[in-house]
Amino acid sequence: MDLEYFFELFLGGLTRGSIYALIALGYTMVYGIVELINFAHGEIYMIGAFTGLIVAGLLTLLGWPALAILVIASIAAMIYSCAYGWTMEKIAYKPLRKAPRLSALISAIGMSLFLQNYVLLAQTPDFLPFPNLIPEFDFLEPIEHIARSSEILIYAVTAVVMVTLTLLIKFTRMGKAMRATSQDREMAMLVGVNVNRVISMTFILGSATAALGGVLIASHIGQINYYIGFLAGIKAFVAAVLGGIGSMPGAVIGSLVLGWSESFFTGYISSDYEDVFAFLFLVVILIFRPSGILGRKESDKV
Amino acid sequence: MLKLSDVQTFYGNIKALKGISIEIEQGEIVTLIGANGAGKTTTLMSISGIVPTRAGDISFEGRSITRMTPNDIVSLGICHVPEGRRIFPYLSVLENLDMGAFLRNDRSEVAKDLEYVLDLFPILAQRRHQAGGTLSGGEQQMLAISRALMARPRLLLLDEPSLGLAPLVVKRIFEIIEKINAENNTTIFLVEQNANLALKVAHRGYVMENGYITLSDKSRHLLANEDIRKAYLGI
Structure with missing residues (x-):
């Protein structure tokens, strides 16, 4: 077997997996806290990419250096997407918090369609070129033929985001409040947690990571349109379910498993069936582990 | 200290509380049996703001808390140990206790209170790193009470602390309830189905039937009341 080809596929899978993970974290956190599948989450990622594109275009006109543009565009995209995530929760989900879960789900799908069409009308239905904001780093030259520096940056950023979020959840006051809320919302209220604030914070964190993923992948692939959030969102959702929805490490593992399986199937078998393999894999895993790789079985309430 | 005036609470269109009035003085143990x-349970849920009150007024130390959010109510010093204990199952015993002190910033005092509750229930000290969900029912009840004490409550609401526990454990829990009241002068509002037990530790009691308060009196009078004995004490 050609080892270099294998390695290439491995890194390609890692790139996909990292991006899925950045989006899947939002799905899984929101599910963990409010038990809602936020189908509009992919659109937040798409809006992040668009914000990045607009800010990057503006700064390029002003002649800023590429790395500064990347940082500022990412931050702007994160802030803008956070505002969207926060607002979305307030208008589309909060009023339905006591309604049957199906209503909130329909509202999420509606939100997703609304945002897609809003960007379609406000921007354009065509693919837009996204400038490559990630400079080629000199020290990466020896491995350049297998991994581009944009890929290396994606791994690094994803790893940093994972570690930061894990520490945040484990040690900060807000993190503790989030864990308590996800385990028993009413009891969290009874110890004094402001659950509304926790829910807003969850949407904000999830939106920020998705937007970051949006800018990075857009810069890596080089083009975006209003529809990119749909498939990326569905795949990330699959990854979150695969890993065990509600579990953060699960979302990361699920994303990597999905990224690698797509990459290897495409590389060794056929690229036409990429999505087929991804979903086939989901079905197989869910047959044997219905709650996902790291998912918890619903604990019985005594 | 706590005053409920003509409180009405609904679940949808179903009237659960049909206008109840209860008054609790500082330092008392008052029980609600029925x-x-x-x-x-709805009465306690209304006090702590989990279930909205539709009519009437609930006030704590002269201040209306009827429309306050649960977290603001907790910050006034009202702590609710709900029915079924509601331990955070995946947090350790220490983390559960830490959540009890969620609104407090006085770290050294929190550490003191932690020592106090671990002293009160030494078994919790042994289990400190174990996940809350793996404790036995009795241990969970001890943890639930300890978690509430970590907030340094001025009014403690206890919902069925004896539910599903072995008689020996129940006895221990009730001793602790009396101790908390005596040592810290914590006011306690105790909801119980085990009326006999509740009336023995409480100073006063209210009897509830179908959303109404039907009777209220000193505990010893209720214990002696012929109707109460027949209906709730099984004598």
């Missing part, structure tokens, strides 16, 4: 479905 059959299943009488509205005891």
Whole structure:
């Protein structure tokens, strides 16, 4: 077997997996806290990419250096997407918090369609070129033929985001409040947690990571349109379910498993069936582990 | 200290509390007894703001808390140990206790209180790193009470602390309830189905039936009351 080809596929899978993970974290956190599948989450990622594109275009006109543009565009995209995530929760989900879960789900799908069409009308239905904001780093030259520096940056950023979020959840006051809320919302209220604030914070964190993923992948692939959030969102959702929805490490593992399986199937078998393999894999895993790789079985309430 | 005036609470269109009035003085242990479905738990849920009150007024130390959010109510010093204990199952014993002190910033005092509750229930000290969900029912009840004490409550609401526990454990829990009241002068509002037990530790009691308060008196009078004995004490 050609080892270099294998390695290439491995890194390609890692790139996909990292991006899925950045989006899947939002799905899984929101599910963990409010038990809602936020189908509009992919659109937040798409809006992040668009914000990045607009800010990057503006700064390029002003002649800023590429790395500064990347940082500022990412931050702007994160802030803008956070505002969207926060607002979305307030208008589309909060009023339905006591309604049957199906209503909130329909509202999420509606939100997703609304945002897609809003960007379609406000921007354009065509693919837009996204400038490559990630400079080629000199020290990466020896491995350049297998991994581009944009890929290396994606791994690094994803790893940093994972570690930061894990520490945040484990040690900060807000993190503790989030864990308590996800385990028993009413009891969290009874110890004094402001659950509304926790829910807003969850949407904000999830939106920020998705937007970051949006800018990075857009810069890596080089083009975006209003529809990119749909498939990326569905795949990330699959990854979150695969890993065990509600579990953060699960979302990361699920994303990597999905990224690698797509990459290897495409590389060794056929690229036409990429999505087929991804979903086939989901079905197989869910047959044997219905709650996902790291998912918890619903604990019985005594 | 706590005053409920003509409180009405609904679940949808179903009236669960049909206008109840209760008054609790500082330092008292007051119990609310009644059959299943009488509205005891709803009363506590209304006080702590989990279930909205539709009519009437609830006030704590002269201040209306009827429309306050649960977290603001907790910050006033009202702590609720709900029915079924509601331990955070995946947090360790220490993390559960830490959540009890969620609104407090006085770290050294929190550390003191932690020592106090671990002293009160030494078994919790042994289990400190174990996940809350793996404790036995009795241990969970001890943890639930300890978690509430970590907030340094001025009014402690206890919902069925004896539910599903072995008689020996129940005895221990009730000793602790009396001790908390005596040592810290914590006011306690105790909801119980085990009326006999509750009336023995409480100073006063209210009897609830179908969403109404039907009787209220000193505990020893209730214990002696012929109707109460027949209906709730099984004598």
